[in-house]
Amino acid sequence: MLKFQNKIALITGSGTGIGKAIATKFIEEGASVIILGRRKEPLEEAAKELKASIPQGVNSSVRIFAGVDVADETAMNNMFDTLKTENVTVDYIINNAGVSGPVTCFANASLEEFKSTIGIHLTGTFWGSVQALKVMKEEGKIITISTFFTEERPLEQRPYRFRSPYTAAQGAKNRLAELMSWELTDKGIISIATNPGPVHSDRIYKTVYPKAAAEFMRVSGFEDLVPTEVDAANRELLPLLGEDENTVKEGISKAAQKLANGKDISKLTETFTNLLNKIQSIAEKVQNNTSHMIANREFLSQGQVAESVLNLCDDEIAKILNGKVIPGDRVFYPVKPHIGTTTPGVHQPDFTGKTVVFTIDATDKTDAQRVEFLAQHIEKNGGKVACFISQSTPTELQEYISGKFHSHVVDIKNPDEVAKWLNTAKTNIGEILGVIHITGKLPEISKLTELSRAKWEELTDKFISTPATVAQRTLEQFVPGGSNDPRLYKDVKGAIMIIGPDLPIGKKVTGTQRAQVEVFRGALRPFTTTVNQELSDVLSSKIRIFTIFPGSVTGTEPNNQRIADAFNFLVSDNSASSSEVTFCVDEVR
Structure with a gap:
């Protein structure tokens, strides 16, 4: 009898790539598989291959759910409801579906694409796992595939420049896998995450590395092309990579004619040829640099990743590793100390003539009191304060803050609203020294895995999308036009501080x-690290984003003075050279 005979595995994103390889391994070991994805044609092709791989004499099956995007609540609900109605019991859920997301500096990224990437990677994993509980019994296993370029552990950050929403989602996924092991213990469900590391795939070679190389070219401009022209050229040229010589030449010629805009077409053709060659050279260099961080310099095959996933589904191994994030990547990645405790002390800055803007998504009274403490710190040192309070903040907290400081209740989820009010603050009050965003605390929740989809999305908005929205619009305030011309970021100063969420307080x-x-x-740490790497290493800017996490693992009360000290450091010249960008100010570890 084969190891997984009479078992059923459901693999998301399984029409191609790693998902298909995992489905193949399960089939070869006797399991039946349920494959799903957005596109019907790859799933049908995969199903043919999978059925041909069923061992002789084994009664396995292959089932397709086409048109199912893991970010689509209705599609996922319907799929699992169908399985439940048919009394199908699923033994293994493999959260594999993913997209590369935008590959560009955060300052230039579409916020809609940012949210979409979070929706697929993080919310898709969360909701797929929650809905899967309808059809899983005791000893069921949820295996979540993450990435090595993210938050391997809470204190080990691996910034992935140009991939801020991807790293945020992946870091949160790792911690979500840990959480599910706690919350699903009473159901006998095991949860494990694995970071397989660099894997041979078209996504890396044809999408991620070339797009990253193209972004390097956009940031600085190329030959006589300004960044916007490089961007337009890249969209035409990148699809030509990997094509035959004649197709490439013809494609470059068409691109030059399309984008000439009065320029000499012959000269532009030469420039585009050089640009494409440069992009290919940088992409190969990125791949080579990554391989040099691996002992044998070999990326894993998709089959090897599939083999590791099936090993994690083994009953005894799964029991041992429940709640763990398995770093299977073999990558020796030199990690800077991006996480710190208290910030270095600096002389108290004089804030005279400067404005500090607070964007506030308070949860309880202590959040409002934190705003009060920090705003008073700014004012007593000569600065002025403007408070923009989220509409979702409870009314009594809105009134508490508004009664003490210049305040407006605004929709801080809306990027246009954030931009408008930042401009208003600068025009009416004065130059903005820094923006402090208060996420508020996590509301008291019995189990995240029992939340409705709407409640879950409220949390991802509160703690991921809204901080990102405020941060990006603040970057635009500091560098008007910087998204179109990244060269404007060079040497510009500015400070953005995200505060929260707090660790819970108490001895129990x-x-x-x-x-x-x-x-x-787990989302905010890699997000902060990645964006700061882009600002410092790519854009040569002195703007910094700090994230402050109040509270400690021992449950002690947070100290708001330490947060004020962190802001003093953030606006000092010293912060631009600090590799530490996330501070757990109440920890003594």
Whole structure:
């Protein structure tokens, strides 16, 4: 009898790539598989191959759910409801579906694409796992595939320049896998995440590396092309990579004619040829540099990733590794100390003539009191304060803050609203020294895995999308036009501080409570690290984003003075050279 005979595995994103390889391994080991994805044709092709791989004499089956995007609530609900109605029991859920997302500096990224990437990678994993509980019994296993370029562990950050929404989603996914092991214990469900590391795939070779190389070219301009022209050229040229010589020449010629805009077509053709060659050269260099961080310099094959996933589904191994994030990547990645505790002390800055803007998404009274403490710190040192309070902040907290400081209740989820009010603050009050965003605390929740989809999305908005929205619009405030011309960022100063969410307080804090908060901290840590790497290493800017996480693992009360000290450091000249960008100010570890 084969190892997984009479078992059923459901693999998301399984029409191609790693998902298809995992489905193949399950079939070869006797399991039946359910494959799903957005496109019907690849799934049908995969199903033919999978059926041909069923071992002789084994009664396995292959089932397709086409047109199912893991980010689509209705599609996922319908799929699992169908399985439940048919009394299908699924033994293994493999959360594999993903997209590369935007490959560009955060300052230039579409916020809609940012949210979409979070929706597929993080919300898709969350909701797929929650809905899967309808058809899983005790000893079921949820295996979540993450990436090595993210938050391997809470204190080990691996910034992935040009991939801020991807790293945010993946970091949160790792912590979500840990959380599910706590919350699903009573159901006998095991949850494990694995970071397979660099894998041979078309997505890396044809999408991620070339797009990253193209972004390097856009940031600085190329030959006589300004960044916007490079961007337009890249969209025409990147699809030509990997094509035969005649197709490439013809494609470059067409691109030059299309984008000439009065320029000499012959000269532009030469420039485009050089640009494409440069992009290919940089992409190969990025791939080569990554391989040099691996002992044998070999990326994994998709089959090897599939083999590791099936090993994690083994009953005994799964019991041992429940709740773990398995770093299977073999990559020796030199990690800077991006996470710190208290910030270095600096002389108290004089804020005279400067404005500090607070964007506030408070949850409870202590959040409002934190705003009060920090705003008073700014004012007593000569600065002026403007508070923009989220519409979702409870009315009594809105009134508490508004009664003490110049305030407006605004839709801080809306990027246009954020931009408008930042401009208003600068025009009416004065030059903006920094923006402080208060996420508020995580509301008291029994189990995240019992939340409705709407409640879950409220949390991802509160702790991921809204901080990103505020941060990006603040970058635009500091560098008007910088998204179109990244060269404008060079040497510009500015400060953005994200505060929260807090760790829970008290002597009887449970592992589940801490793990819930860590899901959202797990998004903000790699996001902060990645964006700062882009600002410092790519854009040569002195703008910095810090994230401050109040509270400690021992449940002690947060100290707001330490947050004020962190802001003092952030606006000092010293912060531009700091590799530490996330501070757990109340920790003594």
